Amino acid sequence: MFQGFWDLCWSHDLKTRDHLLREAVRVAKMKQYMDQIPVKRDDIAKDPELLFGRMKEHIGTLELGHFPGDRELFYKLYHLGKDIDLLEYGLQTIRQDRVIASLQVHSGLFRTFIEYGLRQKNGRNWLVTEAEKFFEGLSKEQVLPEGVKLTLLTDNYIVAVLLKTYYVDQPAVRVIQGSIYHPLPLNESFDAVLSVPNFGLKLEEQDIQMREAEGVAIQYVAPLLAPGGKLMSVLPARMMFQSGAIGEWRREMNNRFPVSAIHVLPEGLFRPYTSVKTYLILFCNEQSGADIQLGRYKLISSTLQEVDVIGYKQAAFQQLEDWRIELLLDQDSQTLAAFQQAAIPKIKLKAAADLFRGKSILKQDLQPGSVSVLNISNLENGEVILNQLETIQEEERKVRRYEVLSGDLVMTCRGTQTKLAVFPGHSQMVIASANMIVIRFREQVDSMYAKIFLESSVGLALIQSFQRGTTVMNLNPADVGEIEIPLWPMERQLAMSQQYREEKKLYMDTIQAATKRWEQQKEQMYTELF
Numbered sequence: 001m002f003q004g005f006w007d008l009c010w011s012h013d014l015k016t017r018d019h020l021l022r023e024a025v026r027v028a029k030m031k032q033y034m035d036q037i038p039v040k041r042d043d044i045a046k047d048p049e050l051l052f053g054r055m056k057e058h059i060g061t062l063e064l065g066h067f068p069g070d071r072e073l074f075y076k077l078y079h080l081g082k083d084i085d086l087l088e089y090g091l092q093t094i095r096q097d098r099v100i101a102s103l104q105v106h107s108g109l110f111r112t113f114i115e116y117g118l119r120q121k122n123g124r125n126w127l128v129t130e131a132e133k134f135f136e137g138l139s140k141e142q143v144l145p146e147g148v149k150l151t152l153l154t155d156n157y158i159v160a161v162l163l164k165t166y167y168v169d170q171p172a173v174r175v176i177q178g179s180i181y182h183p184l185p186l187n188e189s190f191d192a193v194l195s196v197p198n199f200g201l202k203l204e205e206q207d208i209q210m211r212e213a214e215g216v217a218i219q220y221v222a223p224l225l226a227p228g229g230k231l232m233s234v235l236p237a238r239m240m241f242q243s244g245a246i247g248e249w250r251r252e253m254n255n256r257f258p259v260s261a262i263h264v265l266p267e268g269l270f271r272p273y274t275s276v277k278t279y280l281i282l283f284c285n286e287q288s289g290a291d292i293q294l295g296r297y298k299l300i301s302s303t304l305q306e307v308d309v310i311g312y313k314q315a316a317f318q319q320l321e322d323w324r325i326e327l328l329l330d331q332d333s334q335t336l337a338a339f340q341q342a343a344i345p346k347i348k349l350k351a352a353a354d355l356f357r358g359k360s361i362l363k364q365d366l367q368p369g370s371v372s373v374l375n376i377s378n379l380e381n382g383e384v385i386l387n388q389l390e391t392i393q394e395e396e397r398k399v400r401r402y403e404v405l406s407g408d409l410v411m412t413c414r415g416t417q418t419k420l421a422v423f424p425g426h427s428q429m430v431i432a433s434a435n436m437i438v439i440r441f442r443e444q445v446d447s448m449y450a451k452i453f454l455e456s457s458v459g460l461a462l463i464q465s466f467q468r469g470t471t472v473m474n475l476n477p478a479d480v481g482e483i484e485i486p487l488w489p490m491e492r493q494l495a496m497s498q499q500y501r502e503e504k505k506l507y508m509d510t511i512q513a514a515t516k517r518w519e520q521q522k523e524q525m526y527t528e529l530f
Contacts, residue, residue, distance in 0.1 A: 001080070001081075001083070001084055002084065002089055002092050002093075004080050005020075005024065005077065005080045005081045005084065005089075006020060006093075006096075008073075008076055008077060008080060009023055009077070012068070012069055012073060014068060016099070017093060017094065017097040017099070017100060018156075018158045019068075020093050021090060021093055021158045021159065021162055022064055022065070022158050022161075023077055023081075024081055024084060024086060024089050024090070024093075024162070025064060025086070025158070025161050025162050025165050026055070026059060026064050026067065026077075027077055027078050027081040027082060027084070028081075028082075028084070028086045028162075028165050028166075029059050029064075029165055030051075030054075030055050030058075030059060030078060030082075031078075031082045031083075032165070032168065033054070033058050033059070034082075045078070045079075048071045048072055048074070048075035049071055051071070051074065051075055051078060052070075052071035052074050052075065055067070055074060055078075063161060064161065085139070086162060086165060086166045087135055087138055087139045087162075087166050088135075088139050090132070090135050090159070090162050091104070091135035091136055091139060094132060094135065102132065102133070102273070103133050103196065103198070103199075103270060103273040103274070104133060104135065104136060104273065105133045105134050105136070105137065105196050105234075105270070106136070106137075106269050106270070106299075106302075106304075107136040107137040107139075107140045107141075107302065108299060108302055108303050108304040109137070109196075109234070109265075109269070109280070109304060110134050110136070110137020110138070110140075110141065110194070111137065111140075111141070111303065111304070112232075112280075112297075112304050113128075113137075113192065113194040113232050114141065114145065116192060116230060116232060116282070117145075117148070117191070117192035118145055120191045120192055120228070120229070120230065121228070123191040123226065124145070124147045124148045124149065124191060124192075125149045125151075125188070125189075125190050125191050125192075125226070126148055126149065126150050126151065126190060126191065126192045126193070126194075127150075127151045127153060127190040127192070127193045127194070127221075127224065128150065128151070128152050128153065128193075128194045128195075129153045129180045129193070129194065129195040129217075129221060130153065130154060130155070130180060130195070130196070130197075131152035131153060131154045131159070131163060131175070132154055132156060132159045133196055134194070138152075144170075144172055144173070148172060149172050149174070150172060150173045150174070151173075151174045151175075151176060151190070152167075152173065152174070152175045152176070153175075153176055153177075153178055153180070153184075154175070154177060154178075155177060155178060155179040155180075156177075157177065160175050160176070160177050163175040180195060180197065180217040180220055180221055181197075181203060181213060181216055181217055181220070182220065183220055184220055184221070184224065186224055188224075189224055189225060189226035189227075189229065190224050190225060190226060190229055191225075191226050191228075191229045191230075192229060192230055192232070193221055193222075193224060193225060193229070193230070193231045193232070194232050194233075195217060195218065195221050195231065195232070195233045196233065196234040197213050197214040197216075197217035197218065197233070197234075198213045198214070198217075199213075199214065199236045199274055199276065200213075200236065200274075200276075201213035203216055209245060209248075210245055210246075210248075210249050211245070212239065212245075212246060212249075214233075214235055214236065214239050215239065215245075215246065215249045217233075218231070218233055218253065218283070219249075219253070221233075222253070222256070222257045222283055222285075225257065225283075225284075225285035226285065227285055227286060228284070228285060228286045229284070229285045230260065230282055230283065230284050230285070231257065231282070231283040231284075231285075232280065232281070232282055233280075233281050233283065234265065234278050234279065234280055234281070235278065235279050235281055236274075236276045236277065236278055236279075236468070237276060237277040237278070237279070237466075237467065237468045238468055238476070238479070240279055240322060240323040240324060240325075241322040241323065241324050241465070241466055241479065241482065242478070242479065243321075243322075243478075243482060247321065247322070250322070250323060253283065254317070254318065257283040257284060257285055258283070258284055258286075258287060258288070258314065259281060259282065259283060259284075259292055259317065259323075260282045260283070260284040260288070260290070260292060260293065261280075261281070261282035261292060261293040261294070261295075262279055262280070262281050262282070262292070262293075262294050262323060262325050263279065263280045263293075263294070263295050263296060263297050263306065264277070264279055264295075264296040264297065264325065264326065264329075265277075265278045265279060265280055265297055265304075266297055266298060266299040266304070269299065276468050276474070277467060277468060279323075279325070280297065289314060290314070291311030291312055291313060291314070292311070292312045292313075292314060292317050293309055293310075293311060293312075294309070294310050294311075294312050294325045294328055294329060295307060295308050295309035295310065295329070296308045296329065308329055310328070310329065312328060322482075324465040324466070326461075326464070326465050327340075327461060327462070327465050330461060335457055335458055336457075336458050336461055336462075339458045339486075342486075344486050344487075344488070345486070345487045346484040346485065346486055346487055347444065347445070347484065347485060347487040348481060348482055348483065348484050349439060349450075349480060349481045349482070349483050349484075349485065350478075350481030350482065352441055352442060352444045352445045352485075352487075353409075353439045353440055353441040353442060353445065353450075353481075354439075354440045354442075355437060355438070355439050355440075355477040355478075355480060355481050356401070356402070356432075356437070356438055356477055357413060357432070357434060357436070357437055357438075357476075357477050358374070358402050358431060358432025358433045358434050358435065358436045358437075358438065359399060359402040359431055359432070359433065359434060360433075360434040361373055361392060361433050361434070365392050366390045366391070366392060367391070367392060367393055368391060368393070369391040369392045369393030369394065370391070370393065370394075370396070370428060370429065371391060371392050371393070371394050371396060371399060371428070371429050371430075371431055372389040372390070372391050372426060372428055372429065372430040372431070373389060373390050373391065373392060373430070373431060373432075373433055374389065374404055374410060374423070374430055374431065374432050374433060374436060375390070375433045375435055375436070376412050376414070376415050376419065376433075376435050376436070379410070379412065379419040379420075379421050382419075382420065382421055382451070382455065382504075383421055384410070384421045384422075384423055384424060386424070386426055389426070389430065396429050399429075399431050402431040402432055402438075403429060403430065403431055404423050404430045404431065404432050404438055405423065405425070405440065406423060406424060406425030407422065407423065407425075407440075407441075407447050408422070408423045408438050408439065408440050408447065409421075409422055409423075409438075409439040409440075409441065409447045409450055409451055409454075410422075410423055410432060410436050410437070410438055410439070411436065411437050411439065411454070411463075411475075411480075412435060412436060412437075412473065413435060413436060413437045413473065413474070413475035413476070413477075413480075414434075414435040414473055414474060414475075415435060415473055416473065417473070418455075418460060418463055418464075418473065420451045420454055420455050421451070422447045422448050422451055437475065437477050437480055439480075443490075444487065444490075445485070445487070445493065446490065446493040446494055446497050448497035448500060448501070449488075449493035449494070449496055449497050450485055452496060452497070452500055453485050453486065454483075454485070459483075459485075462483045462484070463475070463480070463483065466479040466480060466482065466483070
């Protein structure tokens with residue numbers, strides 16, 4: 001049914017998302033009018049002239065503009081679209097739009113919001129921002145819980161008209177226009193608010209300190225909370241741990257609207273819009289003193305279910321520099337907790353080294369040349385395999401900033417697993433690819449010592465806590481620079497590095513000797529067979 005309606009619109013050059021939504025709304029409004037006149041409805045519906053005339057008379061042009069066609073086109077659109085579920089049509093139209101990639105939120109998250117809202121004791125005045133993102137959830141939740149007043153906010157005019165048309169017979173649902181990326185002119189307060197801001201956008205307004213769209217949106221929405229009200233929002237990984245302005249934002253938000261819960265959301269919940277790691281945050285307009293709930297959600301039969309939930313003291317949470325809750329959830333092994341609480345001095349990588357990402361190199365750029373390229377495939381068993389380096393033809397001065405020097409620690413920042421190695425040096429110039437981060441230590445830290453720590457269970461947990469992606473790794477040099485490593489005296493570092501090298505050499509020699517003996521024994525047994 002949707003496809004036929006789309007095809008007819010497309011054939012008359014009505015191709016944009018707003019075009020497709022507008023004409024579906026026009027048809028829905030006409031259907032609502034026709035349902036009010038059942039006696040004459042069939043006669044009007046069969047006559048293109050009468051149908052077109054009634055549409056112009058009763059719907060007019062003020063709300064939806066002039067109809068971009070003749071009576072025959074409207075007649076066809078009406079009969080194709082009069083029985084369409086307008087909300088489901090809106091959902092599918094937004095999903096199939098290739099020009100504007102709009103996030104659609106999984107219905108399970110909307111159901112979770114309803115469950116949280118129903119737990120509120122003070123009232124049931126709810127707000128859902130950027131309502132076009134929640135069409136799936138709205139479509140599945142046809143009947144609101146008793147006593148709930150729901151306000152749907154959108155900055156898109158046609159979406160607002162569509163929602164008003166769909167909910168015309170539900171007085172408990174109100175639709176208003178406004179953007180969460182600007183101050184909202186709303187005088188009332190809400191007991192529960194749901195907001196999933198756009199990920200990764202930077203705003204250009206001159207009078208704001210925080211430019212990340214996610215942070216700006218929450219700053220503008222949170223003040224709408226009633227006393228004791230809760231704001232449920234989704235944030236990408238970088239908002240949980242990035243320092244600077246984002247770190248200041250976290251502190252300010254937790255002071256004004258304390259965090260009451262954080263959950264890791266399931267992988268792929270927002271695909272195909274994004275594959276970044278996401279978190280569900282609950283901000284509250286009260287100082288309750290209760291433990292913060294930390295945990296994970298699993299998607300089971302289209303429902304989000306809590307797992308691995310722990311309580312965390314408010315006072316302890318206030319002391320955290322970031323919200324990397326995986327580190328807190330994984331502390332049941334006590335190893336990470338022991339490291340964090342140990343009295344040994346620690347130093348952030350950014351304070352002990354220069355970090356940079358390599359150069360983006362396309363496959364067609366690889367050719368015989370004077371500059372070698374270090375990539376993920378060149379790291380095996382913690383070593384750099386120099387005889388497998390590919391090359392490019394480029395002037396050395398143009399790629400000097402990506403050069404890898406002897407003693408640099410290199411680590412993968414993309415791919416499916418973390419690999420680390422100390423670069424041994426090479427006879428010709430070597431640069432890192434964009435899949436690698438180069439860590440060049442100064443005099444305080446030995447590269448091999450740092451590698452030993454980072455490939456330990458604690459080190460890998462710290463690296464993964466800065467992971468922005470899900471299945472495919474995505475690490476940023478600035479984030480990696482925030483990792484702390486134990487700062488032992490250089491003598492101890494060098495002694496540990498030397499012991500590591502010796503033990504690894506012994507291990508490899510033992511493996512080689514055992515492999516050689518096994519091959520010899522097999523050959524001997526084979527010769528005894530005949």
